Amino acid sequence: MTDETVISAKDLSLTFQTNDGPVHALKDVTLDVRKGDFVSFIGPSGCGKTTFLRCMADLEHPTGGTITVNGVSPEEARKSRAYGYVFQAAGLYPWRTIGGNIRMPLEIMGYAKAEQDQRVARVLELVDLAGFEKKFPWQLSGGMQQRASIARALSFDADILLMDEPFGALDEIVRDHLNEQLLSLWDRTDKTICFVTHSIPEAVYLSTKIVVMSPRPGRITDVIESPLPRERPLDIRDTPEFIEIAHRVRDGLRAGYGDAI
Amino acid sequence: MRNVVPILTVVCTLLVIWYAAAVWLNAPWAYNKAERAGIELNFADLVSDTWSQDKPKLPAPHQVGAEIWKTTGEMVLNGRGFSKRSLIYHSWVTFSATALGFLLGTGLGIALAIGIVYNRTMDMSVMPWVIASQTIPILAIAPMIIVVLNAVGISGLLPKAMISMYLSFFPVVVGMVKGLRSPAPMQLDQMRTWSATPAQTFWRLRLPSSMPYLFASLKIGMAASLVGAIVGELPTGAVAGLGARLLAGSYYGQTIQIWSALIMAATLAAILVGLIGVLQRITLKRMGMA
Ligand SMILES: Nc1ncnc2c1ncn2[C@@H]1O[C@H](COP(=O)(O)OP(=O)(O)OP(=O)(O)O)[C@@H](O)[C@H]1O
Ligand SMILES: [Mg+2]
Numbered sequence: 001m002t003d004e005t006v007i008s009a010k011d012l013s014l015t016f017q018t019n020d021g022p023v024h025a026l027k028d029v030t031l032d033v034r035k036g037d038f039v040s041f042i043g044p045s046g047c048g049k050t051t052f053l054r055c056m057a058d059l060e061h062p063t064g065g066t067i068t069v070n071g072v073s074p075e076e077a078r079k080s081r082a083y084g085y086v087f088q089a090a091g092l093y094p095w096r097t098i099g100g101n102i103r104m105p106l107e108i109m110g111y112a113k114a115e116q117d118q119r120v121a122r123v124l125e126l127v128d129l130a131g132f133e134k135k136f137p138w139q140l141s142g143g144m145q146q147r148a149s150i151a152r153a154l155s156f157d158a159d160i161l162l163m164d165e166p167f168g169a170l171d172e173i174v175r176d177h178l179n180e181q182l183l184s185l186w187d188r189t190d191k192t193i194c195f196v197t198h199s200i201p202e203a204v205y206l207s208t209k210i211v212v213m214s215p216r217p218g219r220i221t222d223v224i225e226s227p228l229p230r231e232r233p234l235d236i237r238d239t240p241e242f243i244e245i246a247h248r249v250r251d252g253l254r255a256g257y258g259d260a261i
Numbered sequence: 262m263r264n265v266v267p268i269l270t271v272v273c274t275l276l277v278i279w280y281a282a283a284v285w286l287n288a289p290w291a292y293n294k295a296e297r298a299g300i301e302l303n304f305a306d307l308v309s310d311t312w313s314q315d316k317p318k319l320p321a322p323h324q325v326g327a328e329i330w331k332t333t334g335e336m337v338l339n340g341r342g343f344s345k346r347s348l349i350y351h352s353w354v355t356f357s358a359t360a361l362g363f364l365l366g367t368g369l370g371i372a373l374a375i376g377i378v379y380n381r382t383m384d385m386s387v388m389p390w391v392i393a394s395q396t397i398p399i400l401a402i403a404p405m406i407i408v409v410l411n412a413v414g415i416s417g418l419l420p421k422a423m424i425s426m427y428l429s430f431f432p433v434v435v436g437m438v439k440g441l442r443s444p445a446p447m448q449l450d451q452m453r454t455w456s457a458t459p460a461q462t463f464w465r466l467r468l469p470s471s472m473p474y475l476f477a478s479l480k481i482g483m484a485a486s487l488v489g490a491i492v493g494e495l496p497t498g499a500v501a502g503l504g505a506r507l508l509a510g511s512y513y514g515q516t517i518q519i520w521s522a523l524i525m526a527a528t529l530a531a532i533l534v535g536l537i538g539v540l541q542r543i544t545l546k547r548m549g550m551a
Contacts, residue, residue: 057454059453059454078453078454078456081455081456084454085450085451087451091445091448091451093448094548095469095472095549095550096549097549104465105455107465108452108456108457108465136549138549
């Protein structure tokens with residue numbers, strides 16, 4: 001693994017001008033993400049996790065500081081299709097089959113038909129949905145839809161995966177299963193993943209780096225480099241190391257809430 | 262076929278009301294005739310008279326039915342289905358104006374909607390005019406359209422179609438603006454992350470999202486087109502078309518002819534709207550949305 005920096009934010013700030021005055025969604029956020037990192041962002045609601053991810057994706061424009069993705073501006077990175085973005089809701093197009101949904105970015109990016117077929121088949125395999133290509137989204141469970149949307153983000157093989165609470169709406173068991181799959185996918189493909197979550201166990205289980213954030217203004221309060229090995233069976237969650245990191249995350253979160261609780 | 266019973270119930274109820282109303286409305290004329298002939302009418306006479314007058318205030322359903330049969334089925338059997346006296350011919354004339362006007366109106370409506378959605382200036386300026394256009398009574402503007410177009414040498418089908426278009430583009434604009442704007446912000450962001458071009462976003466996201474809205478508008482637009490075509494036939498002294506039949510009927514007090522033209526118009530509307538419904542079901546089914 002190299003130490004190449006993939007995402008680099010320096011003193012990044014973003015202030016939304018609203019009718020109730022300015023909202024400091026991000027203030028002086030500095031963070032480096034190395035290639036192959038699995039970074040989780042955790043923090044109370046409104047601390048700017050989504051906003052940070054959207055800045056990386058060039059869906060939001062920072063009002064201060066700098067951010068680079070693959071060494072270039074987020075806009076250039078977006079135009080060179082450097083990342084796949086998984087939104088909180090699966091957001092599949094109801095009028096397209098699962099295969100058609102995954103094909104959508106490939107069509108837009110101008111892949112040849114044969115290449116499209118091949119890639120659709122490959123990513124469906126990857127997320128365990130082989131055989132569902134011809135089904136429509138409503139014929140799939142919520143968890144399967146979310147997997148399909150991950151497959152869609154994977155289909156054009158971007159090196160960076162930005163995921164905003166992709167498993168937020170799923171039950172614990174399905175979530176565990178998808179977490180495992182996501183980890184093994186990350187392990188096999190050596191992608192860089194930025195992952196927003198509200199769940200401490202999820203963050204600790206998945207990440208090589210946990211970024212704890214706090215609101216008003218949105219900022220980073222702690223960055224934890226996980227000592228856990230790359231290989232992580234589900235029961236690693238009962239080990240003392242795991243519990244220790246979870247504690248540290250919890251403490252960081254508490255501090256972020258301040259006197260509110 | 263669980264629908265059959267309720268539908269039949271409604272139809273029967275309507276027929277009963279219609280027959281009763283025919284007795285009630287045509288009774289004065291029946292009494293009038295009886296008085297002049299110096300005879301007493303019992304109830305059976307009254308009913309049979311009110312249901313069989315030549316120029317009744319309200320013709321009975323079977324009279325209208327007989328007239329429709331005489332001007333459609335019977336003429337077809339005689340091999341004159343398309344003669345100038347046949348309702349099929351007149352329906353066809355009205356239908357061609359309706360269809361052309363509907364196509365023009367749909368095209369105009371979609372074009373305006375795209376302009377409104379994609380162009381800020383149009384968004385701010387066009388909609389008030391579109392709404393204003395519909396507040397002018399069509400009966401006031403129809404003769405002007407026809408006179409103006411006649412002056413530049415356009416006559417026949419096109420002026421009527423223009424009036425149809427004038428009525429039918431409105432629901433399409435309103436529906437399509439809403440439809441093209443129906444994708445969620447997230448879906449638009451999604452397109453942006455793939456750096457899709459505006460054209461790709463249009464064809465792959467906005468247009469498919471707007472389909473349910475489009476079909477709802479098309480149904481209203483089709484009905485409006487038909488009204489437009491009929492209205493377009495009224496002030497021109499047209500000799501052909503359902504509108505012309507209505508007008509001729511009212512000149513000569515031929516209520517049976519008026520009613521059969523009306524029923525034909527309603528049937529035509531039902532068929533056309535039904536066709537769009539079928540098209541809608543097929544399209545949405547193929548899109549996995551129904
Ligand atoms: N488009 C916007 N306009 C105005 N304010 C916004 C906008 N987007 C986000 N905000 C504000 O910025 C702050 C950070 O929002 P953000 O969505 O990044 O939070 P989050 O950490 O993702 O929260 P959650 O965990 O609830 O998803 C919030 O106070 C939010 O109200
Ligand atoms: Mg969020």
